[in-house]
Structure formats: structure tokens, C-alpha cells
Amino acid sequence: MIKSADVVIIGGGISGVAIAYNLAKKGVRNVAVIEKGYLASGSTGRCGAGIRQQWGTEMNCRIAKFACELFENANEELEYEGDIEFKQGGYLMISSTEKEHEQFKKNVELQNSLGIPSRLLSLEEAKEIVPFLNTDGLVSATFCQKDGHLNPFHTTDAFARAAERLGVKIYKFTEVTSIITENNRIKGVRTTKGDISTNVIVNAAGGYSQQIGKMVGIDLPIYSERHQILVTEAIDQVLEPMVMSFSLNLYCQQVPHGGLLMGRGDEGEPRDLRITSGWHFLEEMTKTITNVLPPLKNARMIRQWAGLYNITPDRQPILGPVDEVEGFYLAVGFSGHGFMFGPATGVLIAECILGEDTTLPIDMLHLNRFKKGELIFEPSVV
Amino acid sequence: MRIDKHPILEFKKGKKVKFTFDGKVYEGYEGETIAAALHAAGVKVLTHSHEKKRPRGFYCAIGNCGQCVMEVNGVSNVRTCIERLKEGMVIKTQKGKGSIL
Numbered sequence: 001m002i003k004s005a006d007v008v009i010i011g012g013g014i015s016g017v018a019i020a021y022n023l024a025k026k027g028v029r030n031v032a033v034i035e036k037g038y039l040a041s042g043s044t045g046r047c048g049a050g051i052r053q054q055w056g057t058e059m060n061c062r063i064a065k066f067a068c069e070l071f072e073n074a075n076e077e078l079e080y081e082g083d084i085e086f087k088q089g090g091y092l093m094i095s096s097t098e099k100e101h102e103q104f105k106k107n108v109e110l111q112n113s114l115g116i117p118s119r120l121l122s123l124e125e126a127k128e129i130v131p132f133l134n135t136d137g138l139v140s141a142t143f144c145q146k147d148g149h150l151n152p153f154h155t156t157d158a159f160a161r162a163a164e165r166l167g168v169k170i171y172k173f174t175e176v177t178s179i180i181t182e183n184n185r186i187k188g189v190r191t192t193k194g195d196i197s198t199n200v201i202v203n204a205a206g207g208y209s210q211q212i213g214k215m216v217g218i219d220l221p222i223y224s225e226r227h228q229i230l231v232t233e234a235i236d237q238v239l240e241p242m243v244m245s246f247s248l249n250l251y252c253q254q255v256p257h258g259g260l261l262m263g264r265g266d267e268g269e270p271r272d273l274r275i276t277s278g279w280h281f282l283e284e285m286t287k288t289i290t291n292v293l294p295p296l297k298n299a300r301m302i303r304q305w306a307g308l309y310n311i312t313p314d315r316q317p318i319l320g321p322v323d324e325v326e327g328f329y330l331a332v333g334f335s336g337h338g339f340m341f342g343p344a345t346g347v348l349i350a351e352c353i354l355g356e357d358t359t360l361p362i363d364m365l366h367l368n369r370f371k372k373g374e375l376i377f378e379p380s381v382v
Numbered sequence: 383m384r385i386d387k388h389p390i391l392e393f394k395k396g397k398k399v400k401f402t403f404d405g406k407v408y409e410g411y412e413g414e415t416i417a418a419a420l421h422a423a424g425v426k427v428l429t430h431s432h433e434k435k436r437p438r439g440f441y442c443a444i445g446n447c448g449q450c451v452m453e454v455n456g457v458s459n460v461r462t463c464i465e466r467l468k469e470g471m472v473i474k475t476q477k478g479k480g481s482i483l
Contacts, residue, residue, distance in 0.1 A: 132483065233448065233459065233480045236434065258432075258479045298482035300459065 011204035013044035018346025024166035046307025052147040070343035080158040090241035118144035182235035186327030205310025209332035219315035230304040234258030446469035
């Protein structure tokens with residue numbers, strides 16, 4: 001293990017490797033990424049593999065759009081030998097209440113004003129996109145063709161390999177045990193494989209971000225909640241877009257391999273970092289999805305798993321430095337959409353660390369917004 | 383070879399029945415699985431791998447591996463190693479990953 005680094009990034013998910021790559025690309029190559037498992041073993045590799053720009057707050061829309069544009073050229077930019085499997089089959093969001101329909105109208109207006117090509121659809125138009133959609137009880141839909149699917153493992157691998165080619169060191173199966181500070185300044189990190197002295201640490205620890213925050217005495221206003229997913233056997237292509245509903249609490253897409261991947265949230269999910277699987281999810285998920293997409297009852301489920309949403313009070317990430325500890329940066333609290341924001345996070349945090357003007361104004365995502373009470377709530381989260 | 387012992391299924395050899403496989407008429411016994419009847423009739427290739435289209439034969443025989451899935455009476459992805467044979471079944475080699483529509 002190297003003895004010192006310009007920047008140490010904690011977390012080998014999409015955020016960590018994307019930040020490392022962007023730092024190296026800008027010439028900061030003495031960078032270490034510390035990952036306690038294998039790359040993408042946390043929330044990144046456990047996510048629903050969806051990419052959308054149809055958000056309800058300006059910042060989430062802008063970050064998502066920026067990320068999406070980066071994904072479009074990622075295979076080439078990262079000189080990846082594999083394929084990140086970016087498939088822009090769109091997201092079909094369905095509403096089932098008048099209130100949600102009204103929210104959809106506001107969302108589309110906001111999205112269009114920011115250059116996101118989403119549109120409000122009637123149920124007839126929605127059925128043209130998904131002919132077997134059961135529209136009973138639905139009100140309307142929105143659709144954005146540029147949203148879609150992306151493979152979390154390949155994408156993380158692409159960023160990691162590109163970063164390593166530029167000199168970044170990635171330490172897998174290495175856990176951070178403590179952070180060394182002196183007069184409220186970052187001085188180094190202790191890990192299970194040795195110590196690294198550094199003046200800059202990035203907390204990109206996903207579901208474990210609060211634990212890392214506590215190592216420097218910062219209590220992040222975040223909790224990690226279990227979210228579950230199931231996948232069916234591979235079948236012939238039947239579903240082009242991701243189908244998503246907030247009020248019905250579901251999302252479902254067919255990944256390029258052919259499996260139908262679906263998930264939902266649950267208020268009763270544990271918030272104790274548990275990622276075991278539960279029966280309740282299985283029953284609720286299958287019941288809900290076969291009502292909305294009836295032919296799915298003919299697909300056989302093969303597997304389920306769980307991961308952590310790292311949730312902030314306003315469902316927007318916390319990006320940037322902290323006031324209390326010099327050299328400590330946050331890329332945390334993505335509230336279930338850290339993977340799809342990944343490449344944007346990489347650019348923005350790298351710019352922020354280097355003191356450059358950031359491509360998007362991230363000051364409103366600073367940790368101190370919770371103290372000031374300047375919250376803009378994201379309404380569109382499953 | 384006809385399978386008469388199975389780790390999770392009981393094989394009660396019933397009466398002789400006729401079924402078709404890819405348009406050809408075969409005979410088997412009621413109560414045995416479709417895959418067992420095909421195996422006894424000398425059919426060794428049950429599916430093909432999705433990517434490279436390589437032939438796949440009888441493997442787990444307990445409904446886990448998916449190497450025996452076929453179209454049975456118009457339904458895709460039927461695991462023939464655990465599905466009982468019945469008189470007049472129309473069984474076809476499955477093309478692709480199977481339709482759910």
C-alpha cells in the first residue's frame with residue numbers, strides 16, 4: 001500500500017471510481033480508492049440499473065441530464081473494452097392519482113425548461129409504448145426516450161480501469177478503520193491493510209457514509225434503508241422502457257440479458273444496514289407488478305437481493321466540502337440514485353477538490369443546507 | 383435408457399401415451415417427465431445456449447438449471463425435467479428465450 005496520497009477516496013462504487021478517474025484526468029494521479037469489498041459490491045452493484053432524467057427538483061434534473069450525456073460517450077471516453085450497456089429505451093412513469101398527475105405536469109414543465117425531452121402522455125399513448133399495460137386505475141403517464149438502462153458492474157469497471165491506467169491505486173477488500181485529523185484538518189487514514197497520509201479524503205461510502213462521517217465527528221443527517229429487488233429468468237424482449245410509479249410504488253425494466261428486474265420501497269424496511277432478503281417484498285412486488293403488467297405472471301422469478309438507499313431529508317445528495325473539517329469532502333446521500341448520477345458526481349467533486357468552478361452549481365447541495373433549513377424536496381422517489 | 387428413479391419425483395410408470403416433439407410422434411409413459419420420455423427415445427439435445435447457440439442436454443433434472451426448457455402446448459420455458467407427460471402433448475424445441483405474451 002502507498003504511504004501517502006494527494007486524495008484518498010473511501011468507497012469503490014460508481015461515485016468513488018468516477019471521482020478518482022476525473023481527478024487523474026485532471027492530473028492528480030496520486031489517488032487511492034479504498035473499498036471494503038469488491039468494486040460495486042455495495043449500493044452500486046445492487047441497484048435497479050436505471051438511468052432517468054425525469055426528476056422533480058432542478059438540481060436532480062440537472063445532475064441527471066449531465067450524467068446521461070456523459071454515459072452516452074462513456075465507452076469511448078473511458079476506452080472500455082467491454083460495453084457499459086447503455087440502452088435508451090426510455091422511462092414510462094405512470095400516475096394513479098389526480099395529485100400525482102398534477103405533480104407530473106409540474107415535473108414535465110420543469111424538465112422541459114432544463115432541456116430534458118420528457119412529455120406528458122394520455123393512457124392511450126402510454127399503451128402505444130407498452131401495449132400490455134393495465135391502465136385500470138391509472139390517470140396519465142410521462143415518457144422520456146433518453147432515459148434507460150445501464151449495467152452497474154460494467155460501468156464501475158470501465159471507470160476503475162480508466163482510473164488505474166492513469167495511475168490511481170484501488171485497494172479492494174480493505175476497510176477504513178479510522179481517520180486521522182489534526183486541528184480539524186485531515187491528516188490521514190488508517191485501514192486494515194496499512195495507513196496512508198493525506199490532506200484530502202472523500203466520503204463516497206454509499207450506505208456506510210454515516211459511519212465514515214462519524215470517524216471525523218460529523219453526524220450526517222442521513223439514514224440507510226434496505227431496498228429490495230427481484231429478477232426473473234431471461235425471456236424474449238417484451239418491455240422496451242422502464243415502467244415506474246411512485247404512487248403504486250414500483251419500477252420494472254427488462255435488462256438486455258432478458259431478465260425482468262423490479263423493485264419497490266417499503267416504509268417498514270429496516271434501517272440498520274441489513275441487506276438480507278424478505279418474504280414480504282416478494283409477495284407485495286409480485287402482486288403489484290402482475291396487476292400493472294399482467295403478462296409478467298408468466299415469467300419465473302429466479303433471484304432477489306437487497307441494497308441500501310442512503311437517504312437525506314430532501315432526497316437530494318450532499319456534495320462538496322464540510323465546514324467543520326478541512327480536507328473532508330462528501331459525495332453521499334444519493335437517496336437511491338447514486339449510480340445514475342455517478343459520472344456527474346465524478347466531475348463535480350473533482351472540480352470542487354481542485355477549487356475550480358464546478359460545471360453545475362453544487363453549493364445548494366452543501367451539508368449546511370440542513371442547518372439553514374434551505375430544503376427543496378424531491379417528490380419523485382420510489 | 384429409461385429413467386425410473388428420481389431424487390425428488392416419484393415415477394409411477396402409467397400407461398403408454400403418444401406425444402409430438404417438433405412435429406414427430408413419440409411414445410412415453412404417463413407419469414414420467416417429458417425429459418425422461420425424450421431421453422428414452424434418444425433425444426439428447428434439449429435446448430441451445432442463448433449467446434453461442436451451443437447444444438445443451440439433460441443436466442440437473444430437478445427443475446433448477448433451465449437446460450431443458452421447451453415450449454409445451456404453446457407455453458414457453460416449461461421445465462420438461464419436472465413436467466409430467468400427458469397424452470397428446472405438443473412439445474417443441476424453444477427458439478430464443480421464450481415469450482410471456
